[in-house]
Amino acid sequence: MKKIISSYAYxxxxxxxxxxxxxxxxxxxxxxxxxxxxxxxxxxxxxxxFLKVPVATVKLYFKxxxxxxxxxxxxxxxxxxxxxxxxxxxxxxNGKYSVLDAGADKIGSTVVAVVKLLPEDDNADxxxxxxxxxxxxxxxxxSKTTTGITEPMSWR
Amino acid sequence: MSYGKYIAxxxxxKVIFSFNTKDYxxxxxxxxxxxxxxxxxxxEEKLQHQKGKVEIAIGSYTINKGISDAVFK
Numbered sequence: 001m002k003k004i005i006s007s008y009a010y011x012x013x014x015x016x017x018x019x020x021x022x023x024x025x026x027x028x029x030x031x032x033x034x035x036x037x038x039x040x041x042x043x044x045x046x047x048x049x050f051l052k053v054p055v056a057t058v059k060l061y062f063k064x065x066x067x068x069x070x071x072x073x074x075x076x077x078x079x080x081x082x083x084x085x086x087x088x089x090x091x092x093x094n095g096k097y098s099v100l101d102a103g104a105d106k107i108g109s110t111v112v113a114v115v116k117l118l119p120e121d122d123n124a125d126x127x128x129x130x131x132x133x134x135x136x137x138x139x140x141x142x143s144k145t146t147t148g149i150t151e152p153m154s155w156r
Numbered sequence: 157m158s159y160g161k162y163i164a165x166x167x168x169x170k171v172i173f174s175f176n177t178k179d180y181x182x183x184x185x186x187x188x189x190x191x192x193x194x195x196x197x198x199x200e201e202k203l204q205h206q207k208g209k210v211e212i213a214i215g216s217y218t219i220n221k222g223i224s225d226a227v228f229k
Contacts, residue, residue: 031164032165032166032167034164034165035166035167035219035220036220037219037220038167038217038219038220038223039217039218039221039223040167040214040215040216040217041214041216042212042213042214042215043212043213043215044210044212045210045213046208046209046210046211047209048177048208049177049208060212060214061223061227062223063223063227063228067225067228069228070212137159138166139157139159139163139166139168140157140166141157141158142157143157
């Protein structure tokens with residue numbers, strides 16, 4: 001009897017957790033979808049072993065669906081092309097993906113839900129995205145993106 | 157990412173972007189003075205040198221006021 005319960009209950013449990021993760025991702029997506037475009041002012045500090053780069057005053061421009069520009073007001077700045085993923089619109093609204101529940105973790109004192117996004121497109125640049133979501137505030141506190149390409153560092 | 161007054165839009169005040177520098181190539185025509193390799197590094201130092209970090213602290217956002225496509229060209 002025990003075996004019957006476990007074999008039937010387990011897939012349902014997995015499905016329910018995956019569904020919860022998908023709902024959570026959708027809620028975060030709804031929140032950031034409120035932003036159609038923005039212009040922001042900031043300071044950028046670059047720490048790369050072989051480059052000495054001073055702290056730069058930058059302007060960030062974003063426009064849906066996936067345009068992001070980081071502009072250094074004085075001189076050039078080096079930013080990896082995958083830095084477009086600092087804008088979560090680019091991660092969450094970039095094509096179709098499967099959502100997997102990867103459990104929970106802690107960032108500082110905050111308990112976060114860990115969710116993995118697997119692109120359905122085999123040829124997508126992004127192989128895997130892992131999001132650490134604060135389920136109460138509905139914001140992403142950390143994301144990890146794995147790309148399948150070696151790409152040049154973009155600079156502006 | 158850390159959030160402050162723009163949390164309602166899911167926009168962070170601070171973003172720290174880490175990446176493996178060994179996966180990136182500098183643009184053609186750009187040269188830098190690299191280390192000459194005369195000093196030996198510990199495994200920890202070598203590992204650290206493969207990581208790059210960009211930290212952006214954002215002071216203010218202007219949201220949904222429109223941006224011309226020309227800005228991105």
